[in-house]
Amino acid sequence: MRKQIRKVVVVGGGTAGWVTAALLRRVLGEPIEIELVESEEIGIVGVGEATIPPIQHVNAVLGLDEAEFLRETKSTIKLAIRFDNWRRQGDSYYHTFGAPGRSQAFCHFHHFWTRAQQAGQVSNLWEYDLNYLCCEAGRFAKLQAPDPLWELKYAYHFDASLYGKYLRKYSEQRGVRRTEGLIEEVRLNAESGFVESLVLRGGQVIEGDFFIDCSGIRGLLIHQKLNTGYEDWGHWLPCDRAMAVPSERFEQTLPYTRSIAHSAGWQWRIPLQHRNGNGLVYSSNHYSDDQAADILLNNLESKALAEPRIIRFRPGRTRKQWNRNVVSVGLSSGFLEPLESTSIYLIQAAVVRLLHFFPHAGVTPELVDEYNRQAQTEYELIRDFIILHYYLNERDDSPFWRDTRTMDVPERLKQKIELFRANGTLFQDQYDIFLEPSWLQVMLGQGVVPRDYHPLADSLTDEQLREKLANTKKLKLEPMTKMPAHDQFLEMFCGQKP
Numbered sequence: 268m269r270k271q272i273r274k275v276v277v278v279g280g281g282t283a284g285w286v287t288a289a290l291l292r293r294v295l296g297e298p299i300e301i302e303l304v305e306s307e308e309i310g311i312v313g314v315g316e317a318t319i320p321p322i323q324h325v326n327a328v329l330g331l332d333e334a335e336f337l338r339e340t341k342s343t344i345k346l347a348i349r350f351d352n353w354r355r356q357g358d359s360y361y362h363t364f365g366a367p368g369r370s371q372a373f374c375h376f377h378h379f380w381t382r383a384q385q386a387g388q389v390s391n392l393w394e395y396d397l398n399y400l401c402c403e404a405g406r407f408a409k410l411q412a413p414d415p416l417w418e419l420k421y422a423y424h425f426d427a428s429l430y431g432k433y434l435r436k437y438s439e440q441r442g443v444r445r446t447e448g449l450i451e452e453v454r455l456n457a458e459s460g461f462v463e464s465l466v467l468r469g470g471q472v473i474e475g476d477f478f479i480d481c482s483g484i485r486g487l488l489i490h491q492k493l494n495t496g497y498e499d500w501g502h503w504l505p506c507d508r509a510m511a512v513p514s515e516r517f518e519q520t521l522p523y524t525r526s527i528a529h530s531a532g533w534q535w536r537i538p539l540q541h542r543n544g545n546g547l548v549y550s551s552n553h554y555s556d557d558q559a560a561d562i563l564l565n566n567l568e569s570k571a572l573a574e575p576r577i578i579r580f581r582p583g584r585t586r587k588q589w590n591r592n593v594v595s596v597g598l599s600s601g602f603l604e605p606l607e608s609t610s611i612y613l614i615q616a617a618v619v620r621l622l623h624f625f626p627h628a629g630v631t632p633e634l635v636d637e638y639n640r641q642a643q644t645e646y647e648l649i650r651d652f653i654i655l656h657y658y659l660n661e662r663d664d665s666p667f668w669r670d671t672r673t674m675d676v677p678e679r680l681k682q683k684i685e686l687f688r689a690n691g692t693l694f695q696d697q698y699d700i701f702l703e704p705s706w707l708q709v710m711l712g713q714g715v716v717p718r719d720y721h722p723l724a725d726s727l728t729d730e731q732l733r734e735k736l737a738n739t740k741k742l743k744l745e746p747m748t749k750m751p752a753h754d755q756f757l758e759m760f761c762g763q764k765p
């Protein structure tokens with residue numbers, strides 16, 4: 268329907284709602300009116316606390332001051348996720364935001380490293396990665412104009428409810444109207460089938476030209492009204508429940524998330540300035556909720572600050588994330604479990620994509636189709652990356668791990684694994700947020716060892732190879748030794764002690 272968009276209504280005031288409102292307001296400016304409707308009675312999920320580096324682009328677009336952002340959201344720095352017990356019990360590896368060594372044209376660093384391993388020059392690949400070194404040392408500094416060799420990519424851990432409040436203040440100060448109320452009815456235009464208004468309890472009617480469904484798992488518009496359909500990926504992603512609980516902060520705040528695998532799920536630990544966020548993500552086919560609560564509480568490393576809270580979800584995605592004049596953003600558009608902290612990224616990616624495809628002069632099938640095609644590919648690629656962690660396990664202690672190891676995974680994923688296993692080849696799919704170093708670290712971490720390497724890695728003599736590796740390690744260590752402890756950085760940068 269070709270109708271000019273003058274007013275956008277954002278349904279929901281969780282992370283998705285406020286990220287959407289803030290970005291739309293910032294980029295679209297005054298000509299487009301933005302109203303956000305939320306119900307305090309329903310509340311928000313409020314557990315998304317770990318992010319990935321693209322959040323910095325979004326913060327830059329919003330023009331946020333980083334020190335203020337860290338203070339207001341009680342953020343800490345995230346350099347990586349440490350995976351414990353994922354490949355085997357007792358085994359650990361990191362998925363950092365960095366990359367090992369320095370790659371050269373056509374030949375990634377890991378090919379040189381693989382050749383060295385095969386020649387008996389054994390070393391740990393992560394020791395060539397500055398992010399890893401900083402994680403292990405618990406240090407951090409913002410590197411000025413970094414040589415690519417010394418790039419220290421980072422994201423944040425933050426308090427989800429404070430993040431929402433911060434973006435709400437930002438949005439309201441810039442003219443987003445917030446309406447408190449419970450939506451009881453969604454009205455469609457009789458001819459076009461487009462959403463034209465929302466009716467709140469008490470009778471208030473809110474009209475709009477375009478609607479962003481940020482109503483969370485229920486998908487008030489996209490599912491309950493438009494019956495858009497949902498692709499269930501439970502056969503690949505076996506966890507369907509989470510239990511979350513905050514606990515006291517540690518003396519020292521680590522600059523990484525921990526993901527600790529248990530016999531039928533995994534536990535996260537996210538360090539914030541004022542507390543730790545913890546949770547167990549599990550399969551309800553394998554653990555009862557009582558069992559899950561026992562596992563979570565018995566494995567906390569500091570005192571719980573509240574009762575555990577259960578969250579049910581269905582891994583998968585909404586079939587048409589843009590349907591008619593409704594775009595679903597956040598949990599209404601799908602959920603891929605929090606293993607790689609991708610949900611907030613997907614919120615941001617959806618809004619950025621919408622801004623590229625914004626239907627100023629009206630919704631057209633071409634805009635909708637291309638938006639949906641890109642969104643689908645992006646979701647599927649993240650899904651495959653998450654499956655990778657489960658599929659490549661070598662654990663034999665429970666049916667959960669045996670089942671995930673033998674499941675039939677998507678063809679594209681199988682090909683990626685086999686290519687890497689054959690000769691260490693990695694490639695970048697369009698719309699894949701995870702670049703080659705991410706695939707490398709998880710594949711190696713989960714135990715896939717390339718049988719061969721790229722022939723360009725043979726261009727050095729054995730001695731030159733030894734020197735290259737030793738120099739790289741030395742160069743990578745250099746900036747780390749001058750950095751302050753993570754907590755000291757936070758104190759200096761934010762002007763307050765964590």
Ligand SMILES: Cc1cc2nc3c(=O)[nH]c(=O)nc-3n(C[C@H](O)[C@H](O)[C@H](O)COP(=O)(O)OP(=O)(O)OC[C@H]3O[C@@H](n4cnc5c(N)ncnc54)[C@H](O)[C@@H]3O)c2cc1C
Pocket residue numbers: 278279280281282283284304305306307308309310311312313314315316317318448449450451481482483484485487509510511546578580596597598599605608609610611612614
């Ligand atoms: C266990 C778990 C852990 C997670 N961890 C991470 C993580 O580490 N990193 C990450 O990036 N993401 C994570 N996520 C995802 C992240 O929490 C969500 O992406 C994020 O919170 C977005 O939620 P939302 O805004 O879509 O929904 P919600 O927070 O559920 O908000 C829904 C909004 O809609 C409103 N609403 C609903 N119905 C009505 C109605 N009838 N009338 C009026 N208003 C209504 C509600 O009031 C609320 O404001 C995690 C999710 C889960 C479940």
